[in-house]
Amino acid sequence: MNKTLIVLLAVLFSQVALADVHSIKAFLADPVAVLDEQGKQQRELARKDAPTQPLPVLQYNPALDLVQVELAGQKVWLDTMDVRIEPALNVVDLQCEELIKSKKKDSNNKSTIGFGAGCNQ
Amino acid sequence: MSKKPPLFTRRRCCLALLIGLLAILDPFGLASSSDKASAEWFNRMLSSSYPSIGQQQVAVVLIDDAYLMRNNTSWPMPYGEQSKLFKRLLAYKPKAVFVDLLYSHDHSLGDPAQGSQLLANVFERYQRQGIPLFLANTGVRRGADGQPNTLAPFAKVSQPAVVVWDGVDDAYPLAFSAPLRVMETPAMALYREFCKTQVCERLPRNAQAAVDSPPIAVQWGLNLAPEQARIKDIGDCAPAPHVLPRWMTQLAQAVFWRIDDSALARCPYSLTVSASDLEVSAPEDQALIAQLLRDRLVLVGASITSTGDVVQSAVHGQIPGVYLHAMALDNLVTRGMDYDREPASLARFNISWLDGLELGLLALIAVLKALHIRQLAQQPVLVRRKSWEARLFSSPYPSWVLVLLVLAAVCGLLRYNHYTAVNVLGITLLSLLLLSDRFEAYFSQPSRPTQGTQG
Numbered sequence: 001m002n003k004t005l006i007v008l009l010a011v012l013f014s015q016v017a018l019a020d021v022h023s024i025k026a027f028l029a030d031p032v033a034v035l036d037e038q039g040k041q042q043r044e045l046a047r048k049d050a051p052t053q054p055l056p057v058l059q060y061n062p063a064l065d066l067v068q069v070e071l072a073g074q075k076v077w078l079d080t081m082d083v084r085i086e087p088a089l090n091v092v093d094l095q096c097e098e099l100i101k102s103k104k105k106d107s108n109n110k111s112t113i114g115f116g117a118g119c120n121q
Numbered sequence: 122m123s124k125k126p127p128l129f130t131r132r133r134c135c136l137a138l139l140i141g142l143l144a145i146l147d148p149f150g151l152a153s154s155s156d157k158a159s160a161e162w163f164n165r166m167l168s169s170s171y172p173s174i175g176q177q178q179v180a181v182v183l184i185d186d187a188y189l190m191r192n193n194t195s196w197p198m199p200y201g202e203q204s205k206l207f208k209r210l211l212a213y214k215p216k217a218v219f220v221d222l223l224y225s226h227d228h229s230l231g232d233p234a235q236g237s238q239l240l241a242n243v244f245e246r247y248q249r250q251g252i253p254l255f256l257a258n259t260g261v262r263r264g265a266d267g268q269p270n271t272l273a274p275f276a277k278v279s280q281p282a283v284v285v286w287d288g289v290d291d292a293y294p295l296a297f298s299a300p301l302r303v304m305e306t307p308a309m310a311l312y313r314e315f316c317k318t319q320v321c322e323r324l325p326r327n328a329q330a331a332v333d334s335p336p337i338a339v340q341w342g343l344n345l346a347p348e349q350a351r352i353k354d355i356g357d358c359a360p361a362p363h364v365l366p367r368w369m370t371q372l373a374q375a376v377f378w379r380i381d382d383s384a385l386a387r388c389p390y391s392l393t394v395s396a397s398d399l400e401v402s403a404p405e406d407q408a409l410i411a412q413l414l415r416d417r418l419v420l421v422g423a424s425i426t427s428t429g430d431v432v433q434s435a436v437h438g439q440i441p442g443v444y445l446h447a448m449a450l451d452n453l454v455t456r457g458m459d460y461d462r463e464p465a466s467l468a469r470f471n472i473s474w475l476d477g478l479e480l481g482l483l484a485l486i487a488v489l490k491a492l493h494i495r496q497l498a499q500q501p502v503l504v505r506r507k508s509w510e511a512r513l514f515s516s517p518y519p520s521w522v523l524v525l526l527v528l529a530a531v532c533g534l535l536r537y538n539h540y541t542a543v544n545v546l547g548i549t550l551l552s553l554l555l556l557s558d559r560f561e562a563y564f565s566q567p568s569r570p571t572q573g574t575q576g
Contacts, residue, residue, distance in 0.1 A: 092400040095397055097397070
């Protein structure tokens with residue numbers, strides 16, 4: 001009974017662990033920009049020279065939306081827009097929000113935006 | 122044989138001279154206001170038939186309050202947030218980009234991550250990928266007398282497009298001789314990029330030649346891009362009513378200023394993609410955005426409450442400033458160097474030959490009125506063509522029709538030569554003076570007695 005439970009739990013957690021591993025399934029851009037951790041371009045990688053096998057994502061930088069991978073034994077950063085990552089790091093649907101409207105020609109707003117603490121100045 | 126009196130007495134000539142002088146000197150801005158109302162009316166009338174050639178080449182990416190709230194960020198956006206936005210845009214491969222944001226003050230000071238460099242790194246990638254990037258520029262030397270302008274790290278990785286100018290009234294210049302140097306405006310800079318892959322006739326050789334070209338009298342468009350409905354809810358963008366009632370309403374609004382003249386259209390003409398749309402993750406959504414932005418001339422602007430960059434559109438009312446650049450660019454793409462323009466004014470005076478043309482039309486009305494009065498007094502002016510004169514001037518209607526025909530011909534001729542129209546509304550209203558005796562006669566008639574008997 002205990003053994004069965006252990007096996008079941010192991011299978012369950014391995015699935016979760018597997019699902020959490022993001023990997024690059026395809027390179028969309030050609031060439032792909034190879035970046036440093038600040039997003040500065042270091043070099044370019046032609047799509048034909050890119051790995052064809054899924055490439056595990058080592059790290060994700062949400063502040064810059066970059067992923068770290070290992071290419072030819074070297075850790076580099078790639079733009080998430082240049083690759084297809086599965087499972088997706090962020091899921092954002094098309095909002096289909098209302099189109100911006102103009103204001104009447106006599107509309108008024110006598111204020112200036114205040115920066116406050118949010119700007120860290 | 123008695124000598125015929127002249128058509129105009131000396132006093133009347135003096136009066137005409139005085140009226141002409143007043144029309145030119147524009148006391149209290151009466152003539153200017155009337156000119157502006159007429160120009161706006163004309164702009165609205167032509168907006169529905171404005172061709173969509175440029176609309177297919179231009180797109181606006183708008184940063185709005187909703188985007189800031191969704192990303193839990195602030196305005197001005199931290200450089201890290203901006204770097205994400207611009208790298209997303211880069212992935213959609215636009216033909217060229219203009220950023221209508223002025224990077225004049227570094228708000229990353231004290232930031233260990235050196236935020237401004239994060240954005241400069243992304244802008245550098247545009248350069249590497251051969252996508253021209255233009256940043257808003259004030260045209261002054263940064264720091265001189267406290268003047269703001271683009272920060273050096275951004276200036277290094279972009280090209281300037283001047284967004285501050287004067288001396289052209291409401292028109293949009295192609296370039297401006299700024300204190301720093303002669304610079305092209307965003308519309309002209311992007312049009313030059315467009316012309317690298319298209320045949321553009323009579324394109325100014327350089328910025329100096331562009332300065333010498335007349336500014337654009339921007340013609341606004343009305344109908345939304347067909348692709349707009351694929352990414353936005355356009356249910357509230359009221360469909361244009363039928364042409365004839367719309368024209369009549371617009372005419373009434375242009376003449377009678379007390380009638381509500383709210384915007385003809387509330388939604389912008391240029392294809393608009395919001396910054397949030399660039400974040401989509403599904404491959405099919407990304408493909409849709411790519412379809413809309415790839416190889417387009419893209420202008421990035423902001424519509425944030427209380428930031429103040431709004432312009433007045435004849436068709437829309439108040440609209441974010443980036444749409445003025447987009448519409449001027451649209452005019453250039455659609456009409457090339459045959460865009461609408463106003464004639465150059467005399468130095469030191471805001472007077473052009475168009476004013477002379479309007480005075481000529483007023484003089485025509487005065488002459489026709491005088492001929493009509495003489496005809497009523499049975500004192501014809503023409504000796505040989507008395508019967509013609511009697512036929513033409515015994516009634517005021519032929520003169521009135523003649524004035525309207527001349528006005529239409531002048532407008533047609535001006536339009537053919539890409540000039541803005543004369544003050545159509547003002548001259549049409551003044552032409553009603555020709556019918557003044559008919560109005561007087563009608564209102565002087567005694568009231569008809571009522572039928573029936575009193576009990």
